[in-house]
Amino acid sequence: MKKKIIKSFIVLLLIFIIGVFFIGLNNSTIYDTKSLVGQKLVNIELDHFNKKKKITEGDFNTNNFTLINFWASWCGPCRQEHPFLIKLKEENNLKLLGVNFKDQKKNALKFLNEFGNPYDVLAKDQLGKSSVNFGIYGIPESILLNKDLVVIKKFIGPISLSDYGYIKDIINK
Amino acid sequence: MKIKTISFFIILSLNIVNAESSSVEISSILKNLRCLICQGQSVADSNSEFAQTIKLVVKDQIDKGRSEKEIYNFLIDKYGEWIVYKPPLNRVNFLLWIIPYLVLVAGGVIIFLLFKKRVNHR
Numbered sequence: 001m002k003k004k005i006i007k008s009f010i011v012l013l014l015i016f017i018i019g020v021f022f023i024g025l026n027n028s029t030i031y032d033t034k035s036l037v038g039q040k041l042v043n044i045e046l047d048h049f050n051k052k053k054k055i056t057e058g059d060f061n062t063n064n065f066t067l068i069n070f071w072a073s074w075c076g077p078c079r080q081e082h083p084f085l086i087k088l089k090e091e092n093n094l095k096l097l098g099v100n101f102k103d104q105k106k107n108a109l110k111f112l113n114e115f116g117n118p119y120d121v122l123a124k125d126q127l128g129k130s131s132v133n134f135g136i137y138g139i140p141e142s143i144l145l146n147k148d149l150v151v152i153k154k155f156i157g158p159i160s161l162s163d164y165g166y167i168k169d170i171i172n173k
Numbered sequence: 174m175k176i177k178t179i180s181f182f183i184i185l186s187l188n189i190v191n192a193e194s195s196s197v198e199i200s201s202i203l204k205n206l207r208c209l210i211c212q213g214q215s216v217a218d219s220n221s222e223f224a225q226t227i228k229l230v231v232k233d234q235i236d237k238g239r240s241e242k243e244i245y246n247f248l249i250d251k252y253g254e255w256i257v258y259k260p261p262l263n264r265v266n267f268l269l270w271i272i273p274y275l276v277l278v279a280g281g282v283i284i285f286l287l288f289k290k291r292v293n294h295r
Contacts, residue, residue, distance in 0.1 A: 036253075102222070128226040129233065135251040137209045137223045 036135055041149045046123035046130050049100060049108075055123050057149055063095040065152075065171045066145045069119070069159075070136050072103040073111035078140045081158035085118035088164065093171040095120045101139050102128050144170065202231055202241055205258050206248065215258065 046055040060066045069085060071078040088094055098119035100108045105124070125131050134143060135154070142155040144167060152170060155163050203217035208224045216224045216231075227248070234244045245257055254260045262270050 127229060128222070129230050132226060132230045132248075132251055137252065 036151050036154055039151050041134070041143075041145060041151065043133065044149075045133075046099060046125065049098075049105075049122035049124045055097070055121060059121060060095055060097060060145075061147065061149055064093045064147055066095050066097055066149075067142055067167065068097045068099060068134065068145065069142045070099045070101045070125075070131055070134070070139045072101045072139055073107040074103065075101075075139050077158040078111075079115065081140055081142075081160075082115045082118070084159045084161070084164040086116050088167060089118040089120075091168065091171055094167070098122045099131065100124045101131060101136075102126060198241065199231060199235055202235075202244055203228060205245075206231075207256050207258055209252065209256065 041057065044055070044057045048055055067085075067088065069081075085096065089096060096119045098121070100122065102125070108124075123130075128136075134141075138156075140158050142159055144152045144155070146152055153166070159167075200217060204215050206216040206227060208214045208216050208219040208221055208227075210221055210223045211219045214224075216227045218224075230248075231244055234247065239247070245261070248256050249261075260266055
């Protein structure tokens with residue numbers, strides 16, 4: 001009887017250990033932002049790129065959809081996604097808020113002169129501290145918001161052709 | 174006299190512990206934060222852009238008088254629980270927190286039973 005209990009205990013322990021390893025090793029350790037989808041953005045405060053004023057949620061809660069794009073002139077992949085942002089500028093349902101991230105003003109302006117300015121509103125985040133409020137950990141990153149400032153999707157890395165299609169589908173539904 | 178001396182040393186040691194805990198607060202917070210773009214490095218260990226930004230943000234939060242827990246909650250809210258090495262107790266990781274204590278209790282029970290058995294044999 002006692003031996004049976006010990007055997008059962010060992011078997012259960014082994015099943016438990018294998019189960020833990022199975023679940024643990026199947027879980028992706030790569031950070032993703034799925035949990036941010038559905039969250040409402042609050043306490044938005046960004047410095048305007050040119051003017052001495054703050055950009056808050058009040059500046060874009062009248063838009064049907066807003067795409068916040070974090071970019072910098074020194075960021076290679078930002079050049080890759082830029083043509084898609086230029087195309088998205090043509091969408092009436094969408095406003096683009098650009099956040100120039102840890103960049104120099106003259107370089108940022110040079111970038112926009114060279115590749116075009118897709119942004120309806122342009123903000124700057126020279127130390128990168130404001131971007132933490134948006135859960136940003138690298139650039140380029142973009143966040144698609146609805147009218148209620150709820151996150152519909154977060155794009156990590158440059159916006160691709162499929163992302164462009166996704167955004168168009170969402171805003172034209 | 175003896176009681177006064179003991180009280181003096183107890184208060185002195187408590188003050189030393191308090192002083193140490195407030196001075197290491199920022200480094201202990203940074204050590205418990207994961208650098209999301211690094212391989213196996215904490216924010217304290219990393220010099221990446223992300224880590225540098227988080228260091229500034231944590232310093233700002235401390236200057237604003239936020240507690241360690243409030244700072245963790247703020248960052249968890251922005252980046253999810255993955256950012257902290259020591260996640261708070263919740264339904265998902267409940268077992269992870271409770272198992273060491275259960276093993277400890279089970280070990281104690283086993284030792285007690287073995288000890289009792291040995292005594293009975295004598």
